[in-house]
Amino acid sequence: MDPVREEAIYHARHVKIICVGAGASGLCLAYKLKRSFRSYALTIYDKNPSVGGTWYENRYPGCACDVPSHNYVYSFEPKADFTSVYAGSTEIQEYFQGFVRKYELEQHLKLSHAVEGATWNEEKGIWEVGIKSLTTGKIVEDWCHILIHACGYLNKPAWPKVSGLDEYGGIKVHSADYDTSINLSDRNVVIVGAGSSAVQILPAIQPIVKSVTIFIRSPSWVLPDISTExxxxxxxxxxxxxxxxxxxxxLRQENERTMNSIFSLYIKDSKLQQQCRALLESEMGKIINSQELEEKLIPKFDVGCKRVIPSGFKFLRTLKENNVKAVYSAVKSFTPSGVLSEDGNEYAADVIICATGFDTSYIPRYPILKPKGRNLQTEWVESITGYMGVGVSEFPNTFTLLGPYTPVSNGPTLIAIEAQVDYICAFIDRFQTEPSIHSIEPKKDACDDFKAYVETVMDKTVWTGDCRNSHNNHKIRGRVPTTWPGSTLHYLEAMREPRWDDWEFKYTGNRFSWMGNGISQTEWDPTADLAYYIRQNDSGPWDSRWKRTMELNKSGSMPPRQLHRQAKLAVE
Known part of the structure; x- marks a missing residue:
């Protein structure tokens, strides 16, 4: 009797995948699966009516990316027709919409659908997921073998935690959910916050408003402007x-080389840290031109402790405009007509824009449940137990994209997303081609060791300094920073090959059943070369990580550079 194809080694079973989020991460996953896999079903649920995630939700005046436009793309998918060096949010969202069209990913999308919760069914080895249609209100039940949370970390607007928020009688809006129909012409506006969003908002609205009062609780390091031309x-x-x-x-390669050359800036007391601090103190001082204001606007903490803001000199200049007032304190409370400062002064406003960032606690919006009453929402209140940006300790068959310990502040984020998707796809591939696998989860001791390692390394970096940053959920210290403890290139090397021994595999039946009936996949391909391994010279893969890395990074192809220095940051 002839052999059965389904019993060949590594026969791929059908795998059902649910992804939560249709931003840059979810769309990259859809593309990579389509490029390399067969016999799978993917559904991407997103609460928004369009793709783009952060770039759909952020549409405040002046909203733009703070990474050069041509590098805020997937490494394999350039965009030649960006109109500015720092693209606006609309243009970036259009990039992702075009990506969906080009690769025909619409079939996987369920937009205007919010995930309400997910429960692990241990007996069946599946996730049972509840979803609410935001157009009909109907609750939809779905299930999957693999559940991927691609919600990002900039998706929950953080409103000011002060009293009276609901007492204010004027127009109140958050920068992360901005209403573009609001007319600011000849209005008195209050901006709460002075971070990345506020730095873009203030110069954009100043020419049209009657007055604007901005509350600056703490300063930020800002970079020089790129000229209009x-x-x-x-x-x-x-x-x-x-x-x-x-x-x-x-151009893209040169931009990337520059960004990847400055990681030691984030190490306390490094030469680059010293050079960059001296340069920015000098240049910001020239713009501010007031010793009193320098004390308020030039940070005392290290450069990079919180995100450095590009094109920020326009913000500093705008603070000097006649219709702008800066209040160097936090908002104490809201009132029916405006806000109170910490010294008790009231500032009336027709419109209040809360540019107060995001909840970056990483606590999921929806319950993620495991038997015996375990809920990831409550567990991550106590301690973040993420694994290298992609795994969740002791929660099976579920992964994160842009999860805790992703390099979101120290390099090009989309490159990290690609590395994470490739890493997760390695697990999907193994799950699919070893049909006896019931579930996969990171081991608790591996996650504990990883977190302890992160904590040790973080003591040497600027992210544990005296500033409020997103990696600490906008607190000064209080938790181990949840960015990656190294450079983006460091992350790429760490994520290139899964450490299978950090993961727990549970099987149903014999773990070697994937070997099948002794027939190879090659023998089932009528067009394959049955002597593919016979060759004239050794063109096979390198057997050491060192040689594989040298090949990937094209070692020897570039002129020697001075290590851990960047001429652009030296004070002239």
């Missing part, structure tokens, strides 16, 4: 990028 990408440049993709590739 240099900030816009000319039609001629755009046409060149379209006509000659190699020119755009060289």
């Amino acid at each position: 240099a900030g816009q990408i000319s039609t001629k440049q755009m046409e060149e990028f379209i006509r000659e993709p190699e020119v755009l590739l060289r």
Whole structure:
């Protein structure tokens, strides 16, 4: 009797996957699965009516990316027709919409659907997921073998935690859920916050409002502006990028090399930290031109303790405009007509814009339940037990994208997303081609060791300094910072090959059943070369991590550089 194909080694069983979130992470997952897998079903649920995640939700005046536009793309999917060096949110969302169309990913999307909860069924080895349609109100029940949380970390607006928030009688809006129909012309506006969003909002609205009062609780390090002329990408440049993709590739590579050359800036007392601090203190001082205001606007903490803001000199200049008033304190409370400062002064406003960032606690919006009453929501209140940005301690068959300990502040985020998707796909591949696997989860002791390692390394970095940053959920200290304890290149090398021994595999039946009936996949491919391993020279993969890394990073292809230095940061 002839052998049965389904019994060949590594036969791929059908795997059902649910992804929560249709932002950059979820769309990358959909693309990678389509590129490399067969016999799978993917559904991506997103509460928004369109893709883009953060870039759909953030549409406040002046909203733009703080990474050069041509590098805020997937590594394999350039965009030649960006109109500015720092693209606006609408243009970035259009990039992701175009990505969906190009690769025909619409079939996987369930938009305007909010996940209400997920429960692990140990007996069946599946996640049971409840979803609410935001258009009909109907509750939908779904299930999957693999559940992936691609919700990101900038998806829960953090309102000011002060009294009277609901007493204010005017227009109140959060920068992360901005209402573009609000008319600010000739209005008195209050901006609460002075971080990345506020730095973009203030210069954008100052020319049209009657007055604007901005509350600056703590300063930020800001970088010089790109001039208006240099900030816009000319039609001629755009046409060149379209006509000659190699020119755009060289620009992207050079931008990336610069970003990847400065990680030691984030190490306390490093030479780059000293150089950058001296440069920014000097340049910011020239703009501020007041010793009293320098004390209020130039941080005392290290550069990079919280995110450094590009093109921030326009913000500093705008603070000097006649219709702008800066209040160097937190908001004490809201009142029916405005806000109170900490010294008891009231500031009336027609519109209050709360540019107060996000809840970056990583606590899920919805319950993620395991037998014996375990809920990830409550467990992560006590301690974040994420594994390398992708795993959740002792929760089976579930992964995160842009989860805790992702390099979100020290490099190009989309590159980290790609590494995470590749890593998760390795687990999906193994789950699919070893049909006896019931479940996979990170071991508790591995997660504990990883967190202890992170804590040790973080003591040497600026992220444990005296500033409120998103990695500490906007507190000064209080928890181990949840960014990656190294550079983006460090992360890529750490994530290149899964450490299988950090993971617990549970099987049903014989763990070697994947070996099948002794027939290879090659023998089931009528077009395959049955002598593929016979060759003239050794072109096989390198057997050491050292040689594999040298090949990947093209060692020897670039002129030698001075390590851990960046000429652009030296004071002239």
